[in-house]
Amino acid sequence: MIKSQRLLKVPKDVKLxxxxxxxxxxxVRSRQLQPPLQLEALEALAMEVLEQQGLDHEFLDFTMVLCGNELWRDxxxxxxxxxxxxxxxxxxKNTQSCQGEMDSLGLICAGCKGCQIDSVLGKAEALGYTTLVAEGTTVAVGLVEEGAIDAVIGVSCxxxxxxxxxxxxxxxxPVMGLPLLYDGCENTNVDYGWLFEEMHQYRPHPDKQPLSVSLLKDHVEDYFTTFTxxxxxxDQSEAxxxxxxxxxVGGQRIRPLITVLAYRSYETQPRDEVQQALAVIIECFHKASLIHDDIEDDDDFRYEQKTLHRTHGIPVAINVGDFLIGKGYQLLAGLQVAPELIARSLMVVAQSHLNLSAGQGDDLRMSEELFRFSVDEVLQIFTRKTGEAIKVALLLGAINGGAPQEDLESLSRFADWFGIAYQIRDDLNEFRSEQAKEHIHHFPFLLALxxxxxxxxxxxxxxxxxxxxxxxQLRELxxxxxxxxxxxxxxDLYVQKxxxxxxxxxxxxxKLSLYGVVGKIF
Incomplete structure (x- = not known):
């Protein structure tokens, strides 16, 4: 495990x-390792490097930084x-002569030449970098999540x-960290030769360049405007x-986003018309299931609006849900891809409908016989409902992108574990929320436990x-x-899975895109 209190030293000797x-x-190169590496594995890797070099663990954290850099280098x-x-x-900065000013993000360099900051920023901006003089990594992670940038080269203590x-x-x-040569809150220093060397590295590689989840999310949102x-x-029928x-109508568009991520990750020449159609197809199926679920659960509101069966009646709502299912299959059958991909996609979607329906049936039975269900039975329902919805979204995109069978199997298992972790998280949020309108059906997993x-x-x-x-009384128990x-x-167990x-x-x-999604949710 990472020790929070130990010497955090950088070798003074440039040769070392x-x-x-x-x-x-x-x-890292000899092991053919791929990022990201979890903490314990990163620490073990750094210890092996030090032992190979005949060095003790004095520079363990420094070596962990180096190993992390190499993992992300490509x-x-x-x-x-x-x-x-x-x-x-x-x-x-030079605290004695700095003429820069502070704003909400950090230091605005005045270009006074009192330190190296102006020179470094000038070189970076000439290359095209976004630059920021601020403390900590929170702001950098935020910029990546917002889609403003895709990778970070950062200097810090x-x-x-x-x-x-x-x-x-x-x-x-994707972060490359360069440690300051010594700690302190002012007038510190960094190996500028090393920094400039890393700044200038550029080797285009389509399989290595990360996808911006946030930018893709904006594209996906555009697919669901009236115009598109x-x-x-x-047609102009009421249905x-x-x-x-x-x-x-609203929603986070998680399922079409996941479909687009999977498609673009595997397809070397993605086509916008296929990508857009895949997103609409998966959302058709998703919205149909929500309409039918709202009827079965007798819900009044969805996305802070009255549900369709409340505004137009149950028969109309059932019909619109059925229409969306038919539209999804119609669009899938007409997808402009190879016939064998359409056949495989139809099989995956049809199997998913069976699994989701079986899961919903079990869920309805659980709502009537809540205290009879075991932990394993509740987990199976989570897999068949939430897990299945994520699974079909991933597989539809991956199949049409040309994913190998091994990856399809891994994605299928990932979706199962994600569905369980997500629903347990929901149960815990419902139980711990002070604002939620509580009902014992809102945390079935806690009751099973x-x-x-x-x-x-x-x-x-x-x-x-x-x-x-x-x-x-149940809350107290x-x-x-x-x-x-x-x-x-x-x-935590299923997140780790x-x-x-x-x-x-x-x-x-x-892998990197889904790591980011899991990290943001959990």
């Missing part, structure tokens, strides 16, 4: 720094300069770099107009209390037995 840099590069080198951020710390290991790994942010959807919905309106705990303890009195179904903490452990499955992917683009 370069020796470790080259050793880390050779080690990705950053494949990222165009104009999609990179150069992040410098304010402590590089060793304590900040050490603290950034976990968030950078979890968010899969009229290309797919040309068609209502179906189009349902596609236009509580039932399991009470049955193991053979506490007949508490089991009778459990069976009564009183919300207040869950808290007393620390069931929510047990659920936290389950969620997600990462483990992503590590099996051959496609680096999709």
């Amino acid at each position: 720094r370069n020796q470790l840099r080259h050793a880390a590069a050779d080690f 990705v950053i080198a494949a990222t165009p300069f104009e999609r990179r951020l150069l992040l410098l710390p304010q402590c590089l 060793m304590p900040v770099l050490q603290r950034s290991f976990e968030p950078v790994s979890r968010a899969a942010v 959807l009229k290309n797919y919905f040309r 068609e107009l209502l179906a189009r309106q349902m596609l236009e 509580l039932k399991e705990r009470l049955e193991e303890s053979k506490d007949e009195e508490m089991l009778k209390l459990f069976q009564r179904g009183n919300l207040t 869950i808290e007393r037995e620390q069931v929510d903490l047990h659920a936290d452990a389950y969620r 997600c990462y483990n499955e992503l590590d099996q992917l051959q496609n680096l683009k999709l």
